Amino acid sequence: MAKHRQSRFPTRKSSSSSTLVFTLLIMFTFVILILLALGILSIPGNSGGSTKVHDLSSIVRKTSDDVDEEKGEQWVEVISWEPRAFVYHNFLTKEECEYLISLAKPHMQKSTVVDSETGQSKDSRVRTSSGTFLPRGRDKTVRTIEKRLSDFSFIPVEHGEGLQVLHYEVGQKYEPHFDYFLDEYNTKNGGQRIATVLMYLSDVEEGGETVFPAAKGNFSSVPWWNELSDCGKKGLSVKPKRGDALLFWSMKPDASLDPSSLHGGCPVIKGNKWSATKWMRVEEYKA
Numbered sequence: 001m002a003k004h005r006q007s008r009f010p011t012r013k014s015s016s017s018s019t020l021v022f023t024l025l026i027m028f029t030f031v032i033l034i035l036l037a038l039g040i041l042s043i044p045g046n047s048g049g050s051t052k053v054h055d056l057s058s059i060v061r062k063t064s065d066d067v068d069e070e071k072g073e074q075w076v077e078v079i080s081w082e083p084r085a086f087v088y089h090n091f092l093t094k095e096e097c098e099y100l101i102s103l104a105k106p107h108m109q110k111s112t113v114v115d116s117e118t119g120q121s122k123d124s125r126v127r128t129s130s131g132t133f134l135p136r137g138r139d140k141t142v143r144t145i146e147k148r149l150s151d152f153s154f155i156p157v158e159h160g161e162g163l164q165v166l167h168y169e170v171g172q173k174y175e176p177h178f179d180y181f182l183d184e185y186n187t188k189n190g191g192q193r194i195a196t197v198l199m200y201l202s203d204v205e206e207g208g209e210t211v212f213p214a215a216k217g218n219f220s221s222v223p224w225w226n227e228l229s230d231c232g233k234k235g236l237s238v239k240p241k242r243g244d245a246l247l248f249w250s251m252k253p254d255a256s257l258d259p260s261s262l263h264g265g266c267p268v269i270k271g272n273k274w275s276a277t278k279w280m281r282v283e284e285y286k287a
């Protein structure tokens with residue numbers, strides 16, 4: 001009899017203590033729910049802040065005292081979500097910029113555009129710059145830059161076309177256009193162009209902005225609005241700065257073409273502009 005009672009006692013104790021733990025858990029959950037309902041606690045995310053997706057004034061321009069003078073501070077700034085556009089500040093060093101210009105300079109030719117009917121290159125008044133292609137993987141420096149571009153964009157090096165170095169003198173420009181193709185001919189190798197990285201190899205005293213006239217959002221709220229040319233004020237604009245790289249996507253995440261990626265190069269007003277463009281394809285591009 002006594003033996004029987006002894007064996008039952010411990011089981012009853014453990015079952016009552018687990019009931020207590022369970023009751024406490026339920027109570028705790030209710031307290032949290034009540035706090036959430038009263039707004040005393042909040043779940044991190046959009047519900048807490050008042051940041052709107054298209055509120056470009058919320059872009060924070062970061063400044064820091066401990067900037068590496070040689071390289072400058074490296075950070076990525078979201079410029080726009082429609083189109084998806086990002087600026088990687090100080091992506092290239094001064095030496096890399098100067099090196100790319102020195103490689104291209106002896107081979108500059110008048111730029112052409114793609115004829116959407118035939119897919120062939122043709123001369124054009126909408127694009128008045130001069131330029132040249134540097135073959136992919138041309139040398140160690142170019143390979144280092146191409147690897148960095150791949151790391152930034154998450155697109156393999158093999159999907160990239162050769163770097164195109166461009167030079168715009170005063171008055172030269174590139175009217176707004178899409179980087180994606182509307183013909184069959186140009187997508188045979190590598191498929192559609194999915195993204196572009198535009199690297200600025202020089203500062204431009206005035207003008208020469210990259211402008212996205214179809215960008216969604218209040219583009220007059222960018223902090224650099226007052227420094228833009230009239231052309232630059234026709235859309236969301238990025239001012240050329242030596243070493244900076246602008247990545248934007250011509251396709252949406254669902255692989256449909258993104259018309260908000262319309263972009264142009266504003267006429268240079270003072271100084272001259274050197275840039276390098278890397279176009280990236282959906283598939284491997286045989287270089």
Ligand SMILES: *[C@@H]1O[C@H](CO)[C@@H](O)[C@H](O)[C@H]1NC(C)=O
Nearest residue numbers: 057217218219220221222225
């Ligand atoms: C756009 O931003 C500018 C500058 O911040 C502001 O003055 C203007 O009222 C804004 N326009 C709209 C439609 O929100």
